[in-house]
Amino acid sequence: MKSRRTFASIVGMIAVALAATGCGGGGGGGGEAGGGGAADEFPQKRLEYILPFDAGGESDITARLQQEKLAEVLGQTVNISYKPGGGGALGWSELTRMAPDGYKFMGSNLPHIILQPMLRDDAGYETEDLKQVYIFQSTPNALLVPADSDIQTLDDFIEAAKANPGAMSVGGSGDFSANHIGTLMLNDMAGIDVTYTPFSGTGTAVPALLGGHVDALMSYSPQISQLGDQVRAIAVATEERMPGLPDVPTFVEQGHDLVDGAYRGVSVPTDTPDDIVQKLADAFEEVNQDPELVTAFEEQAFVLENYGPEEAIELTEERKAVYEDLLTRLELVP
Structure with a gap:
């Protein structure tokens, strides 16, 4: 497990102002009552875990696995709700306008x-507008075709794409998402031109594949086991084969250095006091150590991650450099 460094900071003037107005922490949790920080009495009421994607996708599955344990650790009910649209952009845009008190936090994904x-x-937000609390899992990209497809291997897929430039469609979850950039990476590395078709989430992308509306899906590793014999997984974007998916070859072993996927965590509005952020981060870290959750992650091909607030920022900067390089070469950066 990666070590989590303490996100050390003093609430300072923010806490003083909250204490003076009595509006901090949503229900008395903010301010410096009794000399403590904003998180001393947080939380004192129900929390809302908002997902900016459709129900049924990887973010939803993860949140459902976390929900009961998270409520136990925080001592309050945790309600899950959905605000899909724009590949997550609608929700993240609204997050920037929510009260920065920690009572509403939202699933957030890299890239x-x-x-x-x-x-x-028209994204409606900037990366820096979202204060990342914790990154708790990742899912590598995986290229899937229907089980009855003539495409058996990645080489078959590339050959078909080269024979029909621009004609093959690859669906995925969201625009400018892990699935989208995974498709762009494959186009770049293999010298092909397939058309990416975005859906509002995995929950809508999968039916499009099974219904024959797209030729393939750039999805995530959990879909391989969830869809079973309905699909054929022709490549997964990891350095080595995943222990839970030993029969699925990697892009790397098939000659293409495509290693990428989605990192999932939660974020809050940027003005949320640091000590409340840390209390939430501590809760997610504790949940991530629950044996039942760890087993469930492994069984469903999620990769357990532990990035606290500072580590999440570092990872974001690292991945940003990779994506900027690719998109600049593809002349896609405005």
Whole structure:
């Protein structure tokens, strides 16, 4: 497990102001009552875990696995709700306008929160507007075709794409998302031109594949086991084969250095006091150590991650550099 460094900071003037007005922490949790920080009495009421994607996708599955344990650790009910749209952009835009008290936190994904503000004029937020609390899992990209497809291997896929430039469609979850950039990476590395078709989430992308509306899906590793014999996984974007998916070859072993996917965590508005952020981060770290959750992650091909607030920023900067390099070469950066 990666070590989590303490996100050390003093609430300072923010806490003083909250204490003076009595509006901190949503229900008395803010301010410096009794000399403590804003998190001393947080939380004192129900929390809302908002997902900016459709129900049924990887973010939803993860949140459902976390929900009961998270409520136990925080001592309050945790309600899950959904605000899909724009590959997550609608929700993240609204998050920037929510009260910065910690009572509403939202699922946030890399590379989505990097790519959308970088490439869309209408994203409605900037990466820095979201204060990342914790990154708790990742899912590598995986290229899937219907089980009855003539495509058996990655070489078959590339050959078909070269024979019909621009004609093959690859669906995925969201615009300017991990699935989207994974498709761009494959186009770049293999010298092909397939058309990426975005859906509002995995929950809508999968039916499009099974219904024959797209030729393939750039999805995530959990879909391989969830869809079973309905699909054929022709490549997964990891350095080595995943222990839970030993029969699925990697892009790397098939001659293409494509190693990428989505990192999932939660974020809050940027003005949320640091000690409340840390209390939430501590809760997610504790949940990530629950044996039942760890087993469930492994069984569903999620990769357990532990990035606290500072580490999440570092990872974001690292991935941003990779994506900027690719998109600049593809002349896609405005």
